[in-house]
Amino acid sequence: MSTRKEMIVCPRCGGHGTITNPNIYPIGGGFTQSEWNEMDSEFQDMYMDGAYDVRCPDCKGRNVIEVDVRTTCVVCGEDIPADKQSRHEIYCSNACADKDYNDCYDIQRAEREMGC
Numbered sequence: 818m819s820t821r822k823e824m825i826v827c828p829r830c831g832g833h834g835t836i837t838n839p840n841i842y843p844i845g846g847g848f849t850q851s852e853w854n855e856m857d858s859e860f861q862d863m864y865m866d867g868a869y870d871v872r873c874p875d876c877k878g879r880n881v882i883e884v885d886v887r888t889t890c891v892v893c894g895e896d897i898p899a900d901k902q903s904r905h906e907i908y909c910s911n912a913c914a915d916k917d918y919n920d921c922y923d924i925q926r927a928e929r930e931m932g933c
């Protein structure tokens with residue numbers, strides 16, 4: 818199997834290199850407008866200045882992360898066409914994807930028959 822490295826914009830911080838401290842701003846959470854209005858202005862200023870930001874744990878502040886992109890098919894070992902290569906693609910074609918799926922199914926069935 819072979820892979821190549823590819824740099825992608827860090828999905829966690831969106832390429833900022835920092836995220837707002839999860840203790841203050843939970844992932845997917847945040848302030849409602851009325852909660853925000855209740856904060857004292859000192860907190861608001863610091864928040865807006867990024868005082869509560871922490872370095873992004875995924876990219877370590879580099880804004881990008883390195884991912885492995887597979888270049889060969891897991892089933893037949895042929896090269897995956899360049900325009901199909903992505904970090905999610907592991908087959909060169911739908912036919913190989915189907916074959917792999919059926920092979921897994923066969924293995925599961927064989928295991929069941931053996932009493933596993």
Ligand SMILES: [Zn+2]
Binds near residue numbers: 829873876
């Ligand atoms: Zn990041």
Ligand SMILES: [Zn+2]
Binds near residue numbers: 890891892895908910
């Ligand atoms: Zn293949």
